[in-house]
Amino acid sequence: MPDPIATRCLRLAWEGWCAGTLPVGAVVTDAAGTVVAAERGRMFGSAPGPGRLAGCAIAHAEINTLAQLPVAGQRPDHTLHVSLEPCLMCVGAAGMAALGRLRFLGADPYAGASRHYRRTPHLDELPLRVDGPVRGPAGALGSALHLAYYLRTQPDAPAVAVHRRVMPELFDLARRIVALDARQPDASAAGLFDLVTEHPACTEHPVGQLAGAEHLAGQHAGTEHPDGRHAVTGDPAGRLGGAGDPAAGEQPAGEEAGRR
Ligand SMILES: [Zn+2]
Numbered sequence: 001m002p003d004p005i006a007t008r009c010l011r012l013a014w015e016g017w018c019a020g021t022l023p024v025g026a027v028v029t030d031a032a033g034t035v036v037a038a039e040r041g042r043m044f045g046s047a048p049g050p051g052r053l054a055g056c057a058i059a060h061a062e063i064n065t066l067a068q069l070p071v072a073g074q075r076p077d078h079t080l081h082v083s084l085e086p087c088l089m090c091v092g093a094a095g096m097a098a099l100g101r102l103r104f105l106g107a108d109p110y111a112g113a114s115r116h117y118r119r120t121p122h123l124d125e126l127p128l129r130v131d132g133p134v135r136g137p138a139g140a141l142g143s144a145l146h147l148a149y150y151l152r153t154q155p156d157a158p159a160v161a162v163h164r165r166v167m168p169e170l171f172d173l174a175r176r177i178v179a180l181d182a183r184q185p186d187a188s189a190a191g192l193f194d195l196v197t198e199h200p201a202c203t204e205h206p207v208g209q210l211a212g213a214e215h216l217a218g219q220h221a222g223t224e225h226p227d228g229r230h231a232v233t234g235d236p237a238g239r240l241g242g243a244g245d246p247a248a249g250e251q252p253a254g255e256e257a258g259r260r
Contacts, residue, residue, distance in 0.1 A: 002138035031077035085112030104132035106142025
């Protein structure tokens with residue numbers, strides 16, 4: 001089973017799935033590992049109260065989680081955990097929120113932008129380091145929930161085509177998620193985690209070693225850039241070589257994205 005923080009992210013993502021929105025969950029922890037903020041994506045839904053974005057294109061889990069933090073001060077000992085590789089907006093938001101680390105579980109070969117974090121003089125003063133994807137059940141579920149959403153709602157979407165080319169092993173797991181009964185979120189969440197104990201996408205081919213990502217396995221796991229900042233581990237973007245980002249296929253996984 002995933003660790004408790006990863007499980008929290010995945011359960012939030014599952015709540016999003018059951019609510020009919022893009023299933024992504026996010027959690028911020030402090031230096032002690034205590035959860036100080038948590039939320040899910042609400043692009044297609046309503047806000048649970050003030051201080052949350054909902055029903056708009058930027059109502060992402062990461063934004064709704066970071067919005068709960070105080071405005072002042074850097075947080076080099078805080079980590080933003082996300083069930084899925086963040087988009088360009090959200091990886092930028094993590095940097096601007098002055099967090100020390102962003103850890104994502106599942107790769108997103110379509111909109112994931114962990115390698116495209118751009119440094120500015122301001123961001124150079126801030127400490128963000130990006131780690132992900134996570135191998136094993138947590139990473140597989142984070143990615144598969146996202147793919148399942150598209151299979152359920154937009155099976156002809158470009159996102160599905162990209163996943164089919166880059167992460168084909170994920171489709172069976174995603175289809176099984178679609179088949180779970182989402183009318184009973186608590187009960188079916190248990191079914192969600194049961195899937196990972198038996199599914200080959202989570203065991204025989206843990207995420208990070210899926211087809212098209214063989215070069216990501218092993219040697220770069222846990223790599224950190226010498227400056228200790230923004231090292232991408234097990235970086236999934238190399239999977240996109242030839243997908244409109246020629247540089248992505250040329251750069252070794254694990255190299256600092258901020259240089260690009
Ligand atoms: Zn985002």
